[in-house]
Amino acid sequence: MSSLQDLPPFPSDVPTAPIARIALYSLLASEPSACASVLEACRTHGFFYLDMASTPLGSSLLSASARLHEISHQVFDHDLDYKTAHDLIKGVSLFGYKRAGTVKTTDPTLRPDSTEFFNIAKDHVHAIKPSLSYPSEITAPETWSLLHAFTRDAHAVGMLILRMLATQLDVAPTAFTAKNDLNQPSGDHVRLTHQPARVPDATNAIGLPSHTDFGSVTLLFNWLGGLQIQSHDPAHLDEWAYVRPLAGHAVINLGDAMVTFTNGVLKSAKHRVVDAPGEQGRVGRYSVVYFVRPHDEAVMEACEEFKHLGGKGRVAGKFEPRVERGEVLRAGEWMRQRAVQLGS
Numbered sequence: 001m002s003s004l005q006d007l008p009p010f011p012s013d014v015p016t017a018p019i020a021r022i023a024l025y026s027l028l029a030s031e032p033s034a035c036a037s038v039l040e041a042c043r044t045h046g047f048f049y050l051d052m053a054s055t056p057l058g059s060s061l062l063s064a065s066a067r068l069h070e071i072s073h074q075v076f077d078h079d080l081d082y083k084t085a086h087d088l089i090k091g092v093s094l095f096g097y098k099r100a101g102t103v104k105t106t107d108p109t110l111r112p113d114s115t116e117f118f119n120i121a122k123d124h125v126h127a128i129k130p131s132l133s134y135p136s137e138i139t140a141p142e143t144w145s146l147l148h149a150f151t152r153d154a155h156a157v158g159m160l161i162l163r164m165l166a167t168q169l170d171v172a173p174t175a176f177t178a179k180n181d182l183n184q185p186s187g188d189h190v191r192l193t194h195q196p197a198r199v200p201d202a203t204n205a206i207g208l209p210s211h212t213d214f215g216s217v218t219l220l221f222n223w224l225g226g227l228q229i230q231s232h233d234p235a236h237l238d239e240w241a242y243v244r245p246l247a248g249h250a251v252i253n254l255g256d257a258m259v260t261f262t263n264g265v266l267k268s269a270k271h272r273v274v275d276a277p278g279e280q281g282r283v284g285r286y287s288v289v290y291f292v293r294p295h296d297e298a299v300m301e302a303c304e305e306f307k308h309l310g311g312k313g314r315v316a317g318k319f320e321p322r323v324e325r326g327e328v329l330r331a332g333e334w335m336r337q338r339a340v341q342l343g344s
């Protein structure tokens with residue numbers, strides 16, 4: 001197994017996306033330039049790096065994500081029968097195992113995905129709902145309490161970003177956080193991902209086809225390249241560029257719920273995962289993700305302050321949620337429909 005110390009380096013000769021680096025420390029101190037950079041990033045690339053240095057919150061997230069990376073090796077090493085005994089069920093539960101090849105194919109050549117996931121619900125870890133059965137390495141008391149701290153801290157970072165965005169957009173500071181309550185049932189989860197090492201000359205699969213995330217804020221901890229976003233450089237518009245993994249940083253992006261809440265003012269950027277470049281592609285790729293999502297009862301409409309914009313805040317390509325006549329669409333149902341559409 002590759003430990004974090006001996007992973008091959010990211011190559012220096014592949015195009016990378018020039019996304020902003022913003023320090024968690026500066027956001028916690030409400031430094032105006034850092035807060036303005038968050039808004040700028042969420043209106044343009046839709047992605048930014050969050051430097052975790054010099055804060056207990058950042059250190060605790062980094063060490064928890066490194067430990068979850070180690071545990072992921074054990075979890076994904078089980079044979080397929082063991083893993084599929086924990087399968088998530090499309091349209092019924094977002095949580096559990098997702099095998100490779102089940103995500104909606106959005107790639108022009110319809111390549112299936114090569115990534116397997118374990119989605120572990122915040123509601124299970126925080127005993128908000130009775131838990132499903134997960135592999136024993138996940139439910140071991142040491143891991144379960146690590147997941148408890150990790151979900152709490154990742155959610156706290158999400159709330160900090162949402163408060164910053166509300167303040168920068170001149171709306172009530174709680175406009176977005178009020179829709180993402182940690183203590184209410186929600187689709188929040190930790191996702192452990194695994195993509196096998198590159199198979200030489202094979203082009204018949206893609207790590208994860210292009211998609212947007214469905215929730216409010218995504219925090220990603222990754223150690224190998226492979227994540228890509230589309231370029232904003234007029235000379236290379238829409239070409240895919242790697243997001244170079246940076247030690248000590250998380251990668252942050254907004255999801256579709258924030259597009260809906262702001263009537264399209266904020267962006268959920270398309271991204272995809274391909275084989276890690278160069279030497280990095282020779283080893284399996286693991287990532288640890290936390291999805292902050294609106295709680296199940298949150299109404300999926302633009303916040304009052306954004307209603308006047310009248311736009312539709314369209315998300316996720318052709319996705320049109322179905323709403324019964326006279327009903328309001330709440331996040332629980334919205335997430336369910338999106339998960340059926342995307343297959344994750």
Ligand SMILES: O=C(O)CCC(=O)C(=O)O
Pocket residue numbers: 191193208213220222226227271273287289
């Ligand atoms: O592993 C990554 O780099 C990103 C994963 C991702 O985009 C997702 O799980 O939605």
Ligand SMILES: [Fe+2]
Pocket residue numbers: 211212213271
């Ligand atoms: Fe994603």
